[in-house]
Amino acid sequence: MRYFWIFCWTIGVLFAGEKIAVIEVSGMTCPLCTVAVKHSLKKTPGVLKAKVKLNTKKATVRFRDDLNTSSLLEAVKKAGYEGKILSITPAD
Amino acid sequence: MQRRDFLKTLSIAAAAGLAGGTAPLLAAESAYESEEKISREKRRFRVRYSFDLKNPEDKGPYPARLWNPMPYQAHWQNVRILNFKGNYDHWNLNDDNAYDVSILYADWKKSAQPKTLQIEMEIETRYRRVPLEAIEAASKRNLPIPAEVRRFLKPTAHIPTDGKVKAKADELTRGVSDHFEKVKRIYDWVTEVTFRDPKVIGCGVGDAGKMMNSGYFGGKCTDISSLFVALLRAAGIPAREVFGIRLGRSHYSKALGKADKKGFADISTWQHCRAEYYIPGIGWVPSDPADITKLELVENRKYDDPRVRELKQRYLHSWEMNWVGFNWGRDFILSPQPAQYPINMLGYPYAEVEEEPLNYYFPKEFAYRITSQEITKR
Structure with a gap:
């Protein structure tokens, strides 16, 4: 039975779709703030890529769609900032 | 390549x-x-x-x-x-x-x-020093602020001039019309309420609005200079932070710069932010409210200690030049344009x-x- 669940999880991971979230991040005041947010997002299991821009105050995150999007906001909060998801779209 | x-x-x-x-x-x-x-x-x-x-x-x-x-x-x-x-x-x-x-x-x-x-x-x-008598005399003439200096009255993302900053500036300068008298009142308040917080990374972010809104006045040189600058601007005095780096031994205190016996120092982390304010008729006047707090912390002295008072008097209108200034840019865009912008300051x-x-x-x-x-x- 245990092997069955490991098999299901592996299949799920392999065939899970990918999505892109755009998050508005408030409180960033300098270039190094973007590094803190980016690193925190990238540490989140299921996040494949993250880009954070200071001028737009937005993070663009590519992630597996089995990831609960609230964990993205938690990652932003962990870095010391507030996040708000603006959009989630399927990745190409 | x-x-x-x-x-x-x-x-x-x-x-x-x-x-x-x-x-x-x-x-x-x-x-x-x-x-x-x-x-x-x-x-x-x-x-x-x-x-x-x-x-x-x-x-x-x-x-x-x-x-x-x-x-x-x-x-x-x-x-x-x-x-x-x-x-x-x-x-x-x-x-x-x-x-x-x-x-x-x-x-x-x-x-x-x-x-x-x-x-x-x-x-x-x-050594850079503007005589007090000259500042006082110029201030009494109440000359207009030149157009090219007026930009240093405007707020930036980190130097707001409204809200609690404005309210405090108004409170400190109520009933005062002389420019230099306003500077002195703000300088007195900033040097008294702020303190050096060694846990702050680097020179600090220098977010005067956050400092006023939180009511926490611990920080480092950029934080303290920014608070001074924001209050001055809100009171109608042109002011700016000046970012630079300490170069060596201070004649006043080891707290303000040191070197070995041969005059050598590793200054990789010695960036230091000072401030200037503008009095029409005399120009930019150097000041350094943050180093008052550094002297207090490093030498474990109180605000009313004679040695602190002496430095406070000097740094109202002078800079010891064991330091070199780079610029007074805040919240601006570098050239060529980086991926991340605007930059908060360029002291590093x-x-x-x-x-x-x-x-x-x-x-x-x-x-x-x-x-x-x-x-x-x-």
């Missing part, structure tokens, strides 16, 4: 107009020297920067870009010689930004090669690898090293 090795030698300015006696340097280990004595001296420092930009991801070839703040030229600080070399692909010296901030820019194409740059400068400084070297900023607060990670050797003729 196409590699080049540049060596540029620029004699930026002669020492014209800086004639005068060179006062002997004395190691003030236990007592500070008189302001009158140190105001006569010229000091010289050989400052060396060494960059070896690292890829934070530590994998594969990477491109890099670097913007290094350079000293501005003034009567009290003169870059006599500038040399630089490295394996960069492009470089330029520019001031193409909103505050005319002088920058040595270099970039490296994508490669696995180390990214290196060495800069060497010989900097001459003179700024670099991006794969469009990601390197952590300028940690020289060993970045990596850079800055050293200073005092070469004042005795």
Whole structure:
């Protein structure tokens, strides 16, 4: 039975779709703030890529769609900032 | 990768107009020297920067870009010689930004090669002091603020002039019309309520609005100078932070700059922010409210200690020049434009690898090293 669940999880991971979230991040005041947010997002299991821009105050995150999007906001909060998801779209 | 090795030698300015006696340097280990004595001296420092930009991801070839703040030229600080070399692909010296901030820019194409740059400068400084009587006399004339200075009354993202900042400025200067009297009241309040918080990274962010709104007045030099500047602007006094770096021994206290017996110091983390305010008829006046708090912390002295009072009096209108200033830019965009902008301030070297900023607060990670050797003729 245990092997069955490991098999299901592996299949799920392999065939899970990918999505892109755009998050508005408030409180960033300098270039190094973007590094803190980016690193925190990238540490989140299921996040494949993250880009954070200071001028737009937005993070663009590519992630597996089995990831609960609230964990993205938690990652932003962990870095010391507030996040708000603006959009989630399927990745190409 | 196409590699080049540049060596540029620029004699930026002669020492014209800086004639005068060179006062002997004395190691003030236990007592500070008189302001009158140190105001006569010229000091010289050989400052060396060494960059070896690292890829934070530590994998594969990477491109890099670097913007290094350079000293501005003034009567009290003169870059006599500038040399630089490295394996960069492009470089330029520019001031193409909103505050005319002088920058040595270099970039490296994508490669696995180390990214290196060495800069060497010989900097001459003179004690900077504007006599109190002259400031008072100019202030009484109540002249108009010149158009080119009025921009230093405006708020920036980190220097708000409304809300609690405005309310406090109004409270401190109520019933006062004289500009310098307003400055003194704000300076008194800022030096009294602020304190140096050693846990703050680097010089601090310098977010005056956050400081006023939180009511927490612990910080470092950029935080304290920014609060001073924001309150002055809100009170109608043009003001600005001046970002720079300490170069060596202070004649006043080891807390304000030190060096070994031969005058050598590793100054990689010695960036220091000061402030200036503008009095029409006299011009920009130097000030340094943050170093009052540093003296208190490092020497474990109270605000009403005579030694603190003495420094407070001096730093209302002077700078000891064991320091060199770079610029007064806040919340502006560098040139060429980086991936991340605007930059909060440019007191530290700024670099991006794969469009990601390197952590300028940690020289060993970045990596850079800055050293200073005092070469004042005795």
